[in-house]
Amino acid sequence: MVNLLLDAGDNLDVVDREAIICLLDSYVIVHSVVKNFDLLASRQFCDEFFSIIIQRDTKNIAEVVKIPRTSLGSIASTLWAALANARYEARESTAEVVKRATDQFMDLIGHESPSSDPIEMSRTMAYLLDVGLISYAGSHASRNDFQDFEVEIPSFCYNKDGSFRFQCSMRTLACLNGFLDAREVWVFEVQSGETSPQQQLGQGGAKEPLSILTTIDALSDIWGPVYAEALHQDSSAEKPYRVRKYNVSKGCIRPLSRQSATSDGYVKCHWYSWSEEQRRRFSTLFSGRSKEPTMSLDDKLLIGTEMTVKSDCTFSLTEYEMNYGNAIYGAGPKPSTWKFDGVAVSLELAAPKFVMLQIKGKAKRVPETTVKEHAWQKWSTNPESANPGILNNYYGVEISNCTGNARRVSLKQIFLMNPIQELLERQIPEWQATSWGMDFKKALQTESEAAVFSFWRQHVAHRALVGRLVSCVLDVLDCTGCNRSGFQAAFLHQDNESIVNIDPRVNDWADLLKDSYLTATYAIVNEVCLEYKLPDHSASICNDERRYSVLQTKIGMEKETELTGRLKVDPHGLPLKRIGPEVAGLPCLLTRESMVGTMVHLATRTYRAKELLNQQSQDRKRHHRVILRASRESFGGMPYPRQRDLTKVDEGPMDIDMQSEAINQEVSEEALSQLEIEAMIMESLMARDVAEDDQKARC
Incomplete structure (x- = not known):
């Protein structure tokens, strides 16, 4: 041809x-x-x-x-x-x-x-x-x-x-x-x-699992057959039928919310295996949820659930501060603590078959150097030789100010959060306008681990300035995490660097976040609405119901094996148990194992695991994405529910700018009166000095 x-x-x-x-x-x-x-x-x-x-x-x-x-x-x-x-x-x-x-x-x-x-x-x-x-x-x-x-x-x-x-x-x-x-x-x-x-x-x-956007006829064409369980509605509309769920060969597809479709034109759904479906039905049987969400036959379905960011959430950091101001205090000062120094002992042979224990001197045990201490010391004193790879590690913990849910994030993501960006701008004003600043921010925004090291090699002359930025963030977040004072997170808002106390009893997954020489936690409360749609709808969401807060992270097994019913996560040996069977492609749901449960299942084999803080360089066959659910319910991780829209109520009839002007005027008047008093005192002193000089002159 x-x-x-x-x-x-x-x-x-x-x-x-x-x-x-x-x-x-x-x-x-x-x-x-x-x-x-x-x-x-x-x-x-x-x-x-x-x-x-x-x-x-x-x-x-x-x-x-x-x-x-x-x-x-x-x-x-x-x-x-x-x-x-x-x-x-x-x-x-x-x-x-x-x-x-x-x-x-x-x-x-x-x-x-x-x-x-x-x-x-x-x-x-x-x-x-x-x-x-x-x-x-x-x-x-x-x-x-x-x-x-x-x-x-x-x-x-x-x-x-x-x-x-x-x-x-x-x-x-x-x-x-x-x-x-x-x-x-x-x-x-x-x-x-x-x-x-x-x-x-x-x-x-790394490529994350994909959610599938499809119509039901396209899904049934490639992975069918599909059977719709319809609900007939008494209506005069053209399509009176609504679908409760779609049954497929190994389970069913259900909508996650009661809304017909999102603003993007699709309905969020989740595929449940038959065992998960039975547990879901059993849990809703006693929960009082009578009306199930439905969908239309011609709706587009988004099948797949992950921790998502709810962009239309209006709960702000200001409202969070107004709710929990009694638990917030200034960052930096730390209470005094006593540490066991240890003693040096020696064994002496006092007589045949007798050994005498003798204490000698006051030799002190060298205190443990944690990851945080080592990182701060390196970046604050000698940043030119520091390893920028710490920015790729998942040492960060982002806590939602709205739901109380948390997720492990890399330090790069911590640096890109708005409160931290304001902190960096105060440290070095307009640093992002410089050539090295633009390249540094671009390296933080790139998912590849190599981007940070490439920037580090290209800008050797500016390593000291980058060290100032990194060390100021490490310093502010140094006392966060789970420690002797409880579970603490940074709260950076309106140019204040504060710490908020979060009750570890209702967020007992925080025991995984203790600092040591193997792990570190830089926790911050961010203005973000994190939701995770569990099959039993028990996780905290964007409302004021009593639910369980969760932590999203990754763990690695010591052997190439599936997650068993019970395991211990190092370095702290946190005992966890699985809730429900593991489903391929979904994070495994875990919760804290009680002391009673541990004693009851002594004969059950317990596997060892560790939290993955460098999630891109481990053996992926042993990776498991997990959701750690608290063992006790709370109001978004806090003891009482949030009161929303407080800023609008408290503003009152006076505009914020008018309030600021009134305050400034009051301060100015107070300063003026103080200056007048000081001027009168100075005039009386000068008059007294002149009178004394005249008297001396006459003498």
């Missing part, structure tokens, strides 16, 4: 010949995809569409995109029309015809069309459709790399440096990972236009 086209167009130049070859290549591939789709349809493998899974720009969400047979045939026909007229029309006219096909494809996958040559773009489109149909034929989970090439190819890219490119890689799903027996699926990442090196395909740190 290429030779026929080239022979028929004797007046074609070299550029047009390359365009014809590229366009013909695209058409042949798309035509083959159409024939293979028709073959699958004739075998009743599919009906009106096939699907591909495309990762969205929204973090950790991938959408099942349907490619209808009609659209596929239209794309092939448009390419054929462009190819048939290529030898008669100019390249620009042919490109306009091809652009209709590429624009139709970009609309299907939900991406904007790049401003590149449509003929070159058509080849990338054809390859993506071809690989997408192969992935669909294996339900997006078959390992074609092993079957066809006998070698592991977990990801591959096409046209990586072009203006329109894609990458296909194996990714883990969130809760649906248990439904797929922990099998990864092929996910496409599509990019168009120019991007920075950090945003290129294949860049970034």
Whole structure:
């Protein structure tokens, strides 16, 4: 076909010949995809569409995109029309015809069309459709790399440096990972236009599990069958049926909230195994929750739950301070404590078969140097030789001011929080406007561990200034964590550096956060609403109900094994027990083991584990994402509920600016009266001195 086209167009130049070859290549591939789709349809493998899974720009969400047979045939026909007229029309006219096909494809996958040559773009489109149909034929989970090439190819890219490119890689799903027996699926990442090196395909740190955005017909087409458990409503609407849940082969899919759809146009759902579903039904039987959330048959479903940030939460740090001001005090001063110094002992042979114990001198035991002490000493005295890798470690703990839930975060994320940014600005004003400041902040925002070390090597002359920033943060957060005074977190608000006491009895997961020579905790209360939707709805959420606060972290087992019913987490040997079975792709739910429970299960084997503070450099086969739930209920980790909207009530009829002006005027008047008093005193003293001088002169 290429030779026929080239022979028929004797007046074609070299550029047009390359365009014809590229366009013909695209058409042949798309035509083959159409024939293979028709073959699958004739075998009743599919009906009106096939699907591909495309990762969205929204973090950790991938959408099942349907490619209808009609659209596929239209794309092939448009390419054929462009190819048939290529030898008669100019390249620009042919490109306009091809652009209709590429624009139709970009609309299907939900991406904007790049401003590149449509003929070159058509080849990338054809390859993506071809690989997408192969992935669909294996339900997006078959390992074609092993079957066809006998070698592991977990990801591959096409046209990586072009203006329109894609990458296909194996990714883990969130809760649906248990439904797929922990099998990864092929996910496409599509990019168009120019991007920075950090945003290129294949860049970034560890890949988090993906939540799936799909319609129920697309889900049933690849992983069905699906049966809807409907609830008939007495209504005159066109669609009186609402769906309680969708039953699939190994469990069911339920909505997480009573709202029909979010502002983004989807309903958040979770897949429960049959055992989880039975426990959920049993827990709601006695909880008094009579009305279950439902969804419509045509709703888009977001299946997968993680710790999420509720962006529309209005509970502020000011309200938090007004609620718990009695538990907040100035950071820095510490109460005096006594430490056991130890003694030196010796054994002497006093008589045959008799040994005498003798105490000699006052030798003191060298006190333990914790991770915090070592880090602060290094960054404050000799930052040029400090190891910047500490910023990658998950020493930080972010506590929600609204729900009381907490999560382990890296120190880089601590530095990017608004209260810490204000602290750094007070330390070195306008540091972010400098060249080294911009590069330092960019390194903090990059997920890759190598970014911090790259910055450290490039800005050797500015290490002392970076050391000032790091040491001031370490100093403010030094006394946070779980210590002898209880569980404490930093509260930085309105230029005040304070500490808030949090009751460890209702947040007993805090025992994992004790400082030692192996671990450290820099805890801070941040203005963020952290929620975790547990299957039994027992975790603290954005309201004032009594619920359990939780801590999200990662642990590593000493052996490559699954989490058992009981384990101890080093370095403190915190006893934990699992609540419910482990589900692949979901964080395991743990809680504190009581002393009674430990005594009862003495014969049960207990495995050892440790908290992972460097989560990107460990053996991933032993990694377990866990949610530690408190053993006692509380009001968002505090003894009494929060009173919201206090700032609006307390402002009263006077505007804040008017209040500030009145206060300033009062202070000014007080200062003026003080100055007048001082002036009168000075005048009387001067008059007395003049009178004494006159008297001396007369004498």
